[in-house]
Amino acid sequence: MKQPVFALVDCNNFYASCEKLFRPDLRNTPVVVLSNNDGCVVARSKEAKALGIKMGVPVHHIKQEIRQHGIQLFSSNYTLYGDMSHRVMMTLEAMAPKVDVYSIDEAFLDLTGLERLMSYQNFGQQAKDTVHQNVGLPVCVGIAPTRTLAKLANYAAKKYPATGGVVDLTNPARQRRLLARVPVDEVWGVGRKIASRLQAMNIVTAIQLADTDLATLRKRFSVVLERTARELNGVPCLPWEDAPPPKKQIMCSRSFGQPVYALANLEEAVTHFATRATEKLRGGQQYAGELMVFIRTNPFKSTVPQYSKSASVRFISASQDSRVIVQHAMNLLRSIYRDGFEYAKAGVMLSELTDDSALQDDLFGSSEIGTAHSARSERLMSVIDEINRKSRAKICMARETGPAVYAMRREHLSPAYTTDWGELPRVL
DNA sequence: TCTGGGGTCCTAGGACCC
DNA sequence: TCTGGGGTCCTAGGACCC
Numbered sequence: 419m420k421q422p423v424f425a426l427v428d429c430n431n432f433y434a435s436c437e438k439l440f441r442p443d444l445r446n447t448p449v450v451v452l453s454n455n456d457g458c459v460v461a462r463s464k465e466a467k468a469l470g471i472k473m474g475v476p477v478h479h480i481k482q483e484i485r486q487h488g489i490q491l492f493s494s495n496y497t498l499y500g501d502m503s504h505r506v507m508m509t510l511e512a513m514a515p516k517v518d519v520y521s522i523d524e525a526f527l528d529l530t531g532l533e534r535l536m537s538y539q540n541f542g543q544q545a546k547d548t549v550h551q552n553v554g555l556p557v558c559v560g561i562a563p564t565r566t567l568a569k570l571a572n573y574a575a576k577k578y579p580a581t582g583g584v585v586d587l588t589n590p591a592r593q594r595r596l597l598a599r600v601p602v603d604e605v606w607g608v609g610r611k612i613a614s615r616l617q618a619m620n621i622v623t624a625i626q627l628a629d630t631d632l633a634t635l636r637k638r639f640s641v642v643l644e645r646t647a648r649e650l651n652g653v654p655c656l657p658w659e660d661a662p663p664p665k666k667q668i669m670c671s672r673s674f675g676q677p678v679y680a681l682a683n684l685e686e687a688v689t690h691f692a693t694r695a696t697e698k699l700r701g702g703q704q705y706a707g708e709l710m711v712f713i714r715t716n717p718f719k720s721t722v723p724q725y726s727k728s729a730s731v732r733f734i735s736a737s738q739d740s741r742v743i744v745q746h747a748m749n750l751l752r753s754i755y756r757d758g759f760e761y762a763k764a765g766v767m768l769s770e771l772t773d774d775s776a777l778q779d780d781l782f783g784s785s786e787i788g789t790a791h792s793a794r795s796e797r798l799m800s801v802i803d804e805i806n807r808k809s810r811a812k813i814c815m816a817r818e819t820g821p822a823v824y825a826m827r828r829e830h831l832s833p834a835y836t837t838d839w840g841e842l843p844r845v846l
Numbered sequence: 847t848c849t850g851g852g853g854t855c856c857t858a859g860g861a862c863c864c
Numbered sequence: 865t866c867t868g869g870g871g872t873c874c875t876a877g878g879a880c881c882c
Contacts, residue, residue, distance in 0.1 A: 453850035460850070460882095478848040494850085521882045609880050640856060642880080669852055718849055765851090826850095854881080863871080 422654055423538065423561060423588060425527040426568040427510055427545055430556040430576065432523035433461035436502045437492045439554050440835045440843050448489045452477055455673050455826045456493055493828035501836045505553045513545055518659050526565055528658065542584035562587040565656050566649035569606040570596060570624065590652060597625035597650060607646040612639065624650060664773060665702055670695040671712075671765020674824040678761045684713060684751060687824045689817040691766045692747040696740045697806075699768055700799060705736035707770030709743060711750040716762035725761075727754040736772050739795045740802070743768070744815055764824075 429435060433451040438444050448465035452458065458476045469487055471480060483489060503522045511517045516528035532541060542559035549557050560571025561584075571587035574596055587593055603613035605624050619638075621627050628650035636644040645655040670691040678684060688711060699706055712728035729750040737743060747766055802813045833841035 455850075457849055474849090476849045523882080607880065611879065640879090642856065665853085667853075671851070673850070716849085719847095852882090854879100856879085857877090859875090861872100861874085863873105864869105 420530055421563055423529045423532065423563055424565050424568045425514075425529050425538075425542060425545070425559055425561045426520075426524060426565065426572045427506075427527065427549070427557050427559050428524040428572050428576075429506060430558060431461055431463055431467075432503075432555070433492075433494070433499055434463040434466070435555050436499050437495075437832055438463060439502075440832065444490055448487055449492065450477075450489055451492045451494060452830065454494055454828075455675055456491070456829055457673070460494065491830040493831040495832050495834070497834050497837050498832065502553065502555065506549055506555060506557070509549050509552045510545065513548065516658070516660065519662075526568065529561065538586040538588060539584060542586065543582070546583055556583070558583040560585050560587065562593070563652050564649040564654045566606050566646055567593060567652065570600060570604070570650075573600065573604055593652065594625065597628055598623060600624040602627050605646060605650065607642060612643065615639070664704065665771060667767055667769040667771065668695050668698050668706070669765060669767045670698070671763065671767075672824070672826060673763045674761070675827040676823065677716075678824050679759070681752070681755050681757075683823050684755060684761060684764055685748060686817050686822060687764050688713075688747050688751050688766060689744050689815050690822070691764065692744045693740050693815055693818065695766050695768050696738060696743045697803065699771070700738050700803060702771075704771045704773055705738045706733070706743065706768035707736045707772060708732050708768070709746050709750070710767040710769070711747050711754070711764070712766075713751070713754060713761055713764045715759050719760075719762070722760045723758070725756055725759040727756075729754045732770070736770070739799060740815070742795075744817075 434449045437449055437451060446465065447463075448469055448471070449463040450459045450466050450471060451461040453460045456477060458474055459471060459480070460473070462471050462473070466489060469483060469489070471483065471489070477484075477491070480489075484491065499522060506523075507517065507519050507525060510525050510527060514527040514529065518526040518528075520526055527545075529538065529541065532538065536544075538561045542561055545559055546557055549555060558572055558575035560568045560573070560575050562568040562571045567587055571585040574587075575581050575583050575585040587596065600623060602608055602616055602622055602624055603610070605627060608616070608627070615638075616622070616627065619630075621630060627647055630647060632644050632647060635647055648655050672687070672691070674687070678687070692709075692711075696706075708730055710728055710730035712726070714726035715722060715724050717724060717726070731746055731750060733742075733746070751764075805813050833843075835841060835843050
């Protein structure tokens with residue numbers, strides 16, 4: 419059996435790089451991208467990192483630095499990032515037979531057997547150059563016999579400029595040298611909690627984790643960390659996903675741009691979330707068997723009374739009809755709503771997802787609108803989806819209309835450069 | 847004043863069965 | 865009076881990822 423080889427291609431500072439791409443005037447300016455509601459920092463350009471801006475800090479904590487260094491702020495523009503991501507992935511899919519899109523800004527490539535054609539180092543360089551030429555975004559490439567090591571190789575490619583952004587870690591001696599230099603909390607799968615527990619056991623570098631007795635890791639932690647240690651030793655333990663596995667749950671939730679008090683306003687928000695979640699459901703040709711709705715106040719705001727509640731319902735037969743799911747969501751919301759609280763967030767979750775073939779008929783007949791076997795419901799939903807895809811005038815639930823009081827703050831939003839004819843960048 | 851959103855997997859513990 | 869032990873299913877909670 420041939421030893422597998424994986425590459426991890428990961429975009430550098432993805433969101434910040436997307437924003438910079440369309441603003442050449444900001445080439446050397448520190449840029450940060452903010453989370454929804456312009457809350458905290460979720461991406462930083464290299465200039466912003468050099469200023470010591472940390473990932474995840476609330477933006478109000480760095481007001482001083484923003485003023486002092488002229489840091490440019492951007493609200494999250496997922497329409498733009500999603501489209502740029504798609505372009506990167508298309509480029510990679512043209513270069514390798516098997517590509518596993520792991521997140522919006524990174525993908526694993528199966529390079530097993532490639533060595534007969536070219537060196538891994540060459541391939542990595544080619545991938546990096548091609549993405550840059552086709553899409554304009556910078557990436558780094560890490561190559562290794564397991565995905566955990568490929569992640570680590572990618573970390574090195576980013577951290578050490580002398581690598582030119584490409585690290586081939588197929589050589590075991592080279593693996594050991596890198597492992598000895600990397601802090602254990604940089605290992606994929608080791609988060610804050612586990613890192614501090616490992617520290618208490620005097621395990622502070624990746625190589626110490628790799629050399630720890632596997633049975634001890636399983637006993638003191640879990641099979642997950644044991645697998646991580648095996649992967650660091652070059653033994654692949656993570657299955658390759660040729661196709662993305664079907665989703666098990668679909669969430670749609672948002673913090674509000676301003677406090678919400680009235681039931682009517684929560685109804686509007688929850689209607690919106692339930693509608694979006696159900697659209698995602700249909701996008702994956704799935705049906706939901708269970709719906710959960712939650713509302714809560716802002717737990718960070720200790721000056722106001724706190725309230726947090728969720729409720730859920732199991733459907734008699736699974737549905738993908740927005741009208742059915744919104745109606746259930748309204749019932750749940752009204753059952754948990756209490757007057758007199760300052761609501762900060764709400765959301766819905768669809769679960770018990772099944773695909774078409776797994777559906778069973780409702781024992782009591784399918785008279786309810788939108789049950790699995792209602793052909794009318796399916797046709798109506800697909801017409802709505804079609805119209806919403808093509809046109810700017812959306813079809814939506816009556817409760818969704820009008821300006822939303824809960825709309826999120828996006829004061830620094832960039833244009834939809836690549837997905838809206840009206841916002842194409844102009845070259846003067 | 848201000849603190850994201852959307853996921854997955856694993857484990858422990860309780861209920862229940864034989 | 866004795867009060868086993870293995871298996872399964874479910875749920876809540878914790879940890880991780882980007």
